[in-house]
Amino acid sequence: MPAIIQINKLSKIYAGGFQALDTINLSIDKAEIIALLGPNGAGKTTLISTICGIINPSSGSVTVDGHDIIDGYRHTRKVIGLVPQELTTDSFETVWDTVSFSRGLFGKKPNPQFIEQTLKDLSLWDKKDNKIMELSGGMKRRVMIAKALSHEPTVLFLDEPTAGVDVELRKDMWNLVRKLRSNGVTIILTTHYIEEAEEIADRIGVIKNGQLILIEDKVSLMKKLGKKQLILDLKENLTDLPSELENFDIQLKSQGMRLIYTYDTTEEHSGIAALLQQLSKLGIQFNDLKTDQSSLEDIFVSLVRDAV
Amino acid sequence: MNRYAISAIYKFEMARTKRTIFQSIISPVISTSLYFVVFGSAIGSRITEIGGVSYGAFIVPGLIMLSLLTQSISNASFGIYFPKFTGTIYELLSAPISYYEVLIGYVGAAATKSILLSLIILATAGLFVPLEIAHPFWMLFFMVMTAITFSLFGFIIGIWADNFEKLQIIPMLVVTPLVFLGGTFYSVNMLPAFWQSVTLFNPVLYLISGFRWSFYEISDVSLTTSVTVILGFLALCMLTIWWIFKSGYQIKK
Ligand SMILES: Nc1ncnc2c1ncn2[C@@H]1O[C@H](COP(=O)(O)OP(=O)(O)O)[C@@H](O)[C@H]1O
Numbered sequence: 343m344p345a346i347i348q349i350n351k352l353s354k355i356y357a358g359g360f361q362a363l364d365t366i367n368l369s370i371d372k373a374e375i376i377a378l379l380g381p382n383g384a385g386k387t388t389l390i391s392t393i394c395g396i397i398n399p400s401s402g403s404v405t406v407d408g409h410d411i412i413d414g415y416r417h418t419r420k421v422i423g424l425v426p427q428e429l430t431t432d433s434f435e436t437v438w439d440t441v442s443f444s445r446g447l448f449g450k451k452p453n454p455q456f457i458e459q460t461l462k463d464l465s466l467w468d469k470k471d472n473k474i475m476e477l478s479g480g481m482k483r484r485v486m487i488a489k490a491l492s493h494e495p496t497v498l499f500l501d502e503p504t505a506g507v508d509v510e511l512r513k514d515m516w517n518l519v520r521k522l523r524s525n526g527v528t529i530i531l532t533t534h535y536i537e538e539a540e541e542i543a544d545r546i547g548v549i550k551n552g553q554l555i556l557i558e559d560k561v562s563l564m565k566k567l568g569k570k571q572l573i574l575d576l577k578e579n580l581t582d583l584p585s586e587l588e589n590f591d592i593q594l595k596s597q598g599m600r601l602i603y604t605y606d607t608t609e610e611h612s613g614i615a616a617l618l619q620q621l622s623k624l625g626i627q628f629n630d631l632k633t634d635q636s637s638l639e640d641i642f643v644s645l646v647r648d649a650v
Numbered sequence: 651m652n653r654y655a656i657s658a659i660y661k662f663e664m665a666r667t668k669r670t671i672f673q674s675i676i677s678p679v680i681s682t683s684l685y686f687v688v689f690g691s692a693i694g695s696r697i698t699e700i701g702g703v704s705y706g707a708f709i710v711p712g713l714i715m716l717s718l719l720t721q722s723i724s725n726a727s728f729g730i731y732f733p734k735f736t737g738t739i740y741e742l743l744s745a746p747i748s749y750y751e752v753l754i755g756y757v758g759a760a761a762t763k764s765i766l767l768s769l770i771i772l773a774t775a776g777l778f779v780p781l782e783i784a785h786p787f788w789m790l791f792f793m794v795m796t797a798i799t800f801s802l803f804g805f806i807i808g809i810w811a812d813n814f815e816k817l818q819i820i821p822m823l824v825v826t827p828l829v830f831l832g833g834t835f836y837s838v839n840m841l842p843a844f845w846q847s848v849t850l851f852n853p854v855l856y857l858i859s860g861f862r863w864s865f866y867e868i869s870d871v872s873l874t875t876s877v878t879v880i881l882g883f884l885a886l887c888m889l890t891i892w893w894i895f896k897s898g899y900q901i902k903k
């Protein structure tokens with residue numbers, strides 16, 4: 343199956359000479375959910391804006407649904423929906439009018455039933471005749487999502503959709519994303535929140551200094567980069583770590599009641615067998631044993647640190 | 651061609667007028683009426699007629715031109731400047747529309763509004779002075795061409811402006827003086843020879859002259875000259891817009 347989005351050697355140098363995107367290559371499949379992580383100023387918004395046609399690329403190319411974003415912009419922009427990072431809305435228009443306007447702008451015949459359903463899905467139906475300026479920030483964000491969905495896009499960009507929104511909206515958003523994906527919509531979102539990527543993404547990309555420094559399936563990423571910890575709750579406390587254990591990456595915690603052994607899941611031998619053997623040799627007994635896996639957050643922090 | 655998009659932009663802009671009905675329609679009508687009272691009555695009592703036309707009736711075409719020019723420019727420039735100012739331009743830029751379709755939507759709406767307004771002012775004028783329109787076709791021709799041309803000009807200003815000051819400076823410092831000095835309130839023949847020659851460099855003179863001719867068959871310059879000037883203006887604006895779109899000037903980063 344050909345990719346729905348194909349990014350080839352895409353670079354962007356702003357007028358002032360600043361390079362915001364550096365030779366990005368990325369291929370995205372239909373109905374995938376991709377989360378782009380990266381610190382502020384990494385180039386996430388620049389990447390999205392370029393694909394959507396808001397910014398001109400400096401070099402490289404992008405195809406969406408088989409069409410070039412420049413030569414075939416009428417097709418690519420028709421299939422793309424965008425919820426930008428900033429809350430930019432009209433003020434005096436009503437919710438209904440602004441969402442209907444968006445549908446027309448994207449070349450779709452009026453369809454009041456569809457707009458109605460979209461507003462209902464986003465809990466905006468009872469606000470349909472309100473002026474946008476009368477709405478709260480969270481409601482405005484919903485309006486922007488409704489505008490982006492008004493023309494039934496098959497590719498949806500969400501640029502930091504949950505930055506500064508309340509828990510309820512974030513949950514709604516996640517549900518919406520899952521529902522859209524099950525209808526075949528491809529979703530690319532940027533986020534600061536690692537839990538968000540962990541929660542909904544299939545693949546995770548990390549952007550730093552305009553470079554895509556990593557793109558990887560979420561599960562295998564966590565497996566590959568994840569450190570696991572073996573936690574042993576001891577029967578009797580130890581005052582010092584025995585010298586026989588110094589070869590292991592091990593720490594003594596909880597007033598000597600707990601041993602924490604950190605190992606790398608990518609290594610052939612975890613070293614657990616050797617550790618347990620050594621412990622029984624030393625006569626150290628334990629009540630309980632469990633393992634813990636590092637979160638994406640830990641992975642992300644270590645990645646961004648290492649990539650400096 | 652994305653006709654749904656053009657109609658969406660057009661309707662959006664027309665809806666803006668409806669919301670701001672006072673600013674858009676009523677206030678120009680009031681100010682035009684004031685011109686009639688002040689100029690028509692005060693000056694009209696001294697200058698009874700020009701070229702066989704009563705002074706009150708003589709100033710009607712010029713007053714309509716004044717509204718046409720200023721309203722076309724302000725409607726179109728504000729229409730395209732506002733999304734840039736609020737940031738909602740992102741939607742126009744990411745939509746499957748060409749720049750020319752955006753142009754048709756904004757300029758079409760701006761021109762429609764100023765034409766409607768001109769007709770309202772014309773009707774208002776009819777309450778104060780007896781009107782006759784000798785050449786209705788030419789009257790409409792000048793009205794429509796002026797509305798389109800100066801809406802295009804306003805669109806250019808709206809693209810160029812990056813703050814509210816720039817948005818207002820050209821209409822205020824250039825257009826209004828040109829209209830006042832272009833023979834709205836007098837015939838060029840009434841000026842001393844030197845000022846007559848200077849006035850000939852004022853493009854608005856040709857518009858007012860042609861427009862007035864379509865009412866009363868009196869003019870400062872020939873009809874052909876007037877038509878040539880308005881078409882030349884139109885071509886100049888279109889050329890500028892073609893260049894703006896081609897170069898992406900002030901539109902995309
Ligand atoms: N219009 C612009 N002109 C010059 N530099 C810009 C412009 N927009 C963004 N940048 C710079 O490009 C970099 C990437 O910005 P952005 O794509 O917004 O990052 P992110 O969305 O990852 O936070 C930043 O350093 C930013 O300052």
Ligand SMILES: [Mg+2]
Pocket residue numbers: 386387388427501
């Ligand atoms: Mg950003």
